[in-house]
Amino acid sequence: MVRWQPGAQQRLQAAALDLYVSRGFEQTTAAEIAQSVGLTERTFFRYFADKREVLFDGQDLLQQAILDGVSGAPADAPPLAKVASALETSAAFFPDERRGYSRLRQKVIEANSPLRERELLKMASLTTAIAAELRARGTPDPAATLAAETGVTVFKVAFEQWIADGEDRPLGDIERQVMREMAAIASGMAPARRSGTRPG
Amino acid sequence: MVRWQPGAQQRLQAAALDLYVSRGFEQTTAAEIAQSVGLTERTFFRYFADKREVLFDGQDLLQQAILDGVSGAPADAPPLAKVASALETSAAFFPDERRGYSRLRQKVIEANSPLRERELLKMASLTTAIAAELRARGTPDPAATLAAETGVTVFKVAFEQWIADGEDRPLGDIERQVMREMAAIASGMAPARRSGTRPG
Helix, strand or coil: CCCCCCCHHHHHHHHHHHHHHHCCCCCCCHHHHHHHCCCCHHHHHHHCCCCCHHHCCCHHHHHHHHHHHHHHCCCCCCHHHHHHHHHHHHHHHCCHHHHHHHHHHHHHHHCCHHHHHHHHHHHHHHHHHHHHHHHHCCCCCCHHHHHHHHHHHHHHHHHHHHCCCCCCCCHHHHHHHHHHHHHHHHHCCCCCCCCCCCCC | CCCCCCCHHHHHHHHHHHHHHHCCCCCCCHHHHHHHCCCCHHHHHHHCCCCCHHHCCCHHHHHHHHHHHHHHCCCCCCHHHHHHHHHHHHHHHCCHHHHHHHHHHHHHHHCCHHHHHHHHHHHHHHHHHHHHHHHHCCCCCCHHHHHHHHHHHHHHHHHHHHCCCCCCCCHHHHHHHHHHHHHHHHHCCCCCCCCCCCCC
């Protein structure tokens, strides 16, 4: 169980976000972040590879929790159920007290094109890893890839809603609702039978 | 209807791909590409912004065709059916004679991390554009985003299969099959009812 404990790393992260919001990401240096909480630049680089990484710290833990959830799901569960169960577990990474941080983080990312790209790439890596885990547990492709992509889509959509203004439901509840909506949309997708265009 | 016609742009594209495969993407210059088909570097830059863009040329046309397909689908069709219909139309961009080119292109992209990133970003832009088109046609979020993400996932998975060794089915047929598999996976996703963990 990952908790949201303050410490040097945590203080650096909070300070970085404050500076990224008030001054802009480009205009902030690692040294300034460290100084603002009475630490050295060297300490900063003990925790983070660069100032971008501050915003993506924790994603490796999140990914590992999701992969553990997939591998720990009942072996005979359908692939998307494994992914949904893993998302539910990993929602513990985002308790209500983290929502304010996540909202600010999103604003910083949206304002900076390289950060948006990095976010996309991280989500793509997560998808690839989930698909590999599903394959390792016996789900063949394309089902493994489709379930992984769908799970990450549900996570992204649910997360965006979780940090929306005025939203106060827990992430896990939102994920379940989005997953139901996803099921409704896709199951309405009967095999394509458009008259005259279907090969015999 | 977009056809696969040779011309200066086409010759440059084919020559670029040959060089990227034989020498490597990084080791090839725009001038070399142009010279290899008896054209000048200046001509190269009339058609392509840079040597990366050679590999992504045509994606704007593909995106526009897909968006036209979404907007041209029956207004009362479910969102994912609109996207599926658009994908079917856009499969005309990938006739069988283009498969060899697409296979080589994929090898070049997979061997180069910045190219892989660019591909991911292009797919993300496509997703965003499809979701916007669905919203403009009356589908609210999250359904619009979920349908767009699902459509692009189906396209990616189908395309990867289309260029797989030994595959000879048309892209449109593969897309329909993948869409059916997607529907089966997602519709098997009943609302989460795990005993003891569901809030009352």
